[in-house]
Amino acid sequence: MKTDFDFLSLCRLRRSVRRFSPEPLRPGELAWILECARLAPSACNLQPWQVVIVDDRDTIRDLSSCAAFGLSKTAAPGSIAFIADAPVVLALCLKRGLAHKVSSLVDMDFSCLDLGIFGEHVVLAAASLGIGSCWIGMASERRVRPVLGLPRSVRLLALIALGRPPSGSLASLESPPRRRMDAAEFCWHNRYGVPWNPPPAER
Numbered sequence: 328m329k330t331d332f333d334f335l336s337l338c339r340l341r342r343s344v345r346r347f348s349p350e351p352l353r354p355g356e357l358a359w360i361l362e363c364a365r366l367a368p369s370a371c372n373l374q375p376w377q378v379v380i381v382d383d384r385d386t387i388r389d390l391s392s393c394a395a396f397g398l399s400k401t402a403a404p405g406s407i408a409f410i411a412d413a414p415v416v417l418a419l420c421l422k423r424g425l426a427h428k429v430s431s432l433v434d435m436d437f438s439c440l441d442l443g444i445f446g447e448h449v450v451l452a453a454a455s456l457g458i459g460s461c462w463i464g465m466a467s468e469r470r471v472r473p474v475l476g477l478p479r480s481v482r483l484l485a486l487i488a489l490g491r492p493p494s495g496s497l498a499s500l501e502s503p504p505r506r507r508m509d510a511a512e513f514c515w516h517n518r519y520g521v522p523w524n525p526p527p528a529e530r
């Protein structure tokens with residue numbers, strides 16, 4: 328599929344969308360998004376992801392009541408209720424039992440990182456088609472498991488809701504983009520704590 332964005336414009340355009348038009352994704356769009364995600368890198372190329380694609384309205388409604396209560400003092404119960412209107416929700420799951428293949432080389436488990444990269448391919452690919460998305464980390468794995476029939480061999484890491492915003496366009500979202508730190512607040516030059524003074528980035 329042809330998209331109109333250079334990469335910086337795409338990164339600026341993407342932001343979390345929490346209101347969706349019920350319009351289903353167009354034919355081929357989801358397959359294209361998942362093809363972009365399938366190409367994501369992973370440690371030792373283990374590709375530890377499993378994805379449940381949910382477009383059944385009742386199942387999405389059930390997922391929308393699977394908030395993980397108590398994770399945040401400010402999150403009211405049901406804070407993921409907004410996903411009920413999304414035409415598609417992806418459940419990103421991690422295949423258990425692969426991490427030892429990497430940790431036999433280095434004592435680290437990169438699998439969450441791998442899933443994060445995969446999911447970010449999803450949301451950027453979606454944005455390039457004008458499709459909004461929101462990562463949902465605050466879904467309760469215990470509650471989601473029976474809804475999706477997840478076997479013990481996988482863990483739920485996150486949901487991603489996908490759909491067009493009610494206005495139809497990501498560019499016309501009412502909410503302004505959320506503030507990000509300037510590079511000077513988190514980049515250091517050659518040694519931690521030494522300021523990095525780059526030329527101004529193209530705006």
Ligand SMILES: Cc1cc2nc3c(=O)[nH]c(=O)nc-3n(C[C@H](O)[C@H](O)[C@H](O)COP(=O)(O)O)c2cc1C
Nearest residue numbers: 341342343344345461462463464465466485504505
């Ligand atoms: C791993 C992850 C988990 C998140 N979980 C939730 C969530 O449970 N509910 C929600 O409304 N937003 C969630 N978000 C969205 C963030 O709040 C959002 O990305 C952040 O505030 C920056 O805003 P932006 O995406 O609009 O740029 C999550 C984002 C990430 C990357």
